[in-house]
Amino acid sequence: MVDRVLGQLSLADGLAVSDETIFDLVAKEIDWGPIDGLLGARSGAGPGTASYPAPVLMRCLLLGAWHGLSDPALEAQIRDRLSFRRFAGFSLSDRTPDHSTLWRFREELTRERLIDKVFEEINRQLEDKGLIVKRGTLVDASFLQARGRPPKQPKKGHQGPVKPSADKDARWGKKGKKSTFGYKMHIGVDQDHTLIRRVEVSDASVTDTEPADALISGDERAVYGDQAYYTHARHARLVEAGIKDRLMRRPNKHHPELPPRQKRRNQLIAKVRAAVERPFAVFKESYAMRRLRFFNLAANRMQCMLAACAYNLRRMVSTLHPPGEKPA
Incomplete structure (x- = not known):
């Protein structure tokens, strides 16, 4: 099983031009390579359904945090908004993750505390830019x-567990x-x-x-x-x-x-x-x-x-x- 290949642009993607957003500025200023390396591959060896790459899902969760979205709401927004798709790395033809996929990835970050390493790497880059x-x-x-x-x-006179x-x-x-x-x-x-x-x-x-x-x-x-x-x-x-x-x-x-x-x-x-x-x-x-x-x-x-x-x-x-x- 391998990670999905995403972001292969078609003619339709080239025609779907929109103004530069704050997400595009984030994508330009941050070197995602070290963060991708920290997150690693999610797919194991052998056959099976291809997984979404961890860096793509990480960027999806950042979009959800910026907009205060639940995972089901984030699923809908990634599917429908061009700026969300572009920041996360999806082309117009790519299938986007559902809320259960986002939830499972959140559990991975929680269980392995990978989010701490991502936070430290972001701050390292901010320090290199002279912002800290x-x-x-x-x-x-x-x-x-x-x-x-x-x-x-318990009400007054209540007997038993609370x-x-x-x-x-x-x-x-x-x-x-x-x-x-x-x-x-x-x-x-x-x-x-x-x-x-x-x-x-x-x-x-x-x-x-x-x-x-x-x-x-x-x-x-x-x-x-x-x-x-x-x-x-x-x-x-x-x-x-x-x-x-x-x-x-x-x-x-x-x-x-x-x-x-x-x-x-x-x-x-x-x-x-x-x-x-x-x-x-x-x-x-x-x-x-x-x-x-x-x-x-x-x-x-x-x-x-x-x-x-x-x-x-x-x-x-x-x-x-x-x-x-x-x-x-």
């Missing part, structure tokens, strides 16, 4: 609602007065172009500070974060590594009121770290991630990693090709 500057890292986290309903609360949630990995988390049942996405973002360098995904009960050290790359000059991230131990580790501590300070029982100098420092840090909200806004408004699609941590982590890949590719294009720029 390492002047500073902004750290933050945001709640994402679970698809499954929370465990049903009905569990369909999502056994999701947990309750609270920020201020608002509680969320689901997950939390933690990111470390490069200061200059808000490109995501590190991603951690946990259930919602995990505090912001617990995975924070994993969000620090170690080669940045400073780390910016809100009051939830400051600890004496983290401050000491940053100083030892030669990284400037730009974590906001918070009052405590010994110092219930911050001195004016610390308040002013927090205000200056807040202006810089506010840019870390950009990726979360994109995830929730454009990528339909206010509520996650899957019922376990592994699958939802895959969705978050895919979203980080998609976000970085779009930020790359918007940085290298600002709106209004005339094509070369």
